[in-house]
Amino acid sequence: MDASKTIPHEIGGVRSDALRFGLHGVKSDIVGSHPLESAYEENKASQERMKRTVLANTYGFALPTRMEMDRQILSRFQRPIGAIPSSMLGLEAMTGGLEDFGFEDYLNDPKESESARPANMHHGMEVRLGLSKGPVCPNFI
Numbered sequence: 001m002d003a004s005k006t007i008p009h010e011i012g013g014v015r016s017d018a019l020r021f022g023l024h025g026v027k028s029d030i031v032g033s034h035p036l037e038s039a040y041e042e043n044k045a046s047q048e049r050m051k052r053t054v055l056a057n058t059y060g061f062a063l064p065t066r067m068e069m070d071r072q073i074l075s076r077f078q079r080p081i082g083a084i085p086s087s088m089l090g091l092e093a094m095t096g097g098l099e100d101f102g103f104e105d106y107l108n109d110p111k112e113s114e115s116a117r118p119a120n121m122h123h124g125m126e127v128r129l130g131l132s133k134g135p136v137c138p139n140f141i
C-alpha cells in the first residue's frame with residue numbers, strides 16, 4: 001500500500017485525546033516567540049559557542065568535547081516518573097544555571113500554580129512502556 005494514501009492513526013496521542021490532555025490551542029502554532037526572547041536565546045547560543053572556542057584554543061579540543069558529553073549525560077538523567085520531578089541540579093551546576101535569576105525565582109515556579117495538574121503515574125508508566133502516546137506528565141489544565 002502506498003504510504004501517501006494512508007491516514008495517520010494515533011490512539012491515545014496528544015491530538016486525539018482531548019479528555020486526557022485538554023483541547024489543543026492554535027495560538028501557539030500561529031504566534032511565534034517574542035522578538036526579545038528569540039534574541040536572548042540567539043545571544044545565549046553564541047556565547048556558548050564562543051566559550052567552547054576559547055576552551056578549545058586554551059586547553060585543546062578534548063575539554064569542550066568532554067564537557068559536551070557530560071552535559072548530554074546530565075540532561076538525560078531523570079528520576080522515575082512520580083510525584084517528585086527531577087530538578088536537574090547537576091546540569092544547572094555544570095552550565096552555570098544556579099547563578100541565573102529567572103522569573104521562576106521571583107514570581108514562583110509555574111508547576112506550583114493553581115492550574116497545575118497532579119502527576120498521573122499510571123499514564124506516565126503507560127507512556128514509558130510504549131502503551132500510550134503523549135507527554136509523560138501534562139502539567140497544566
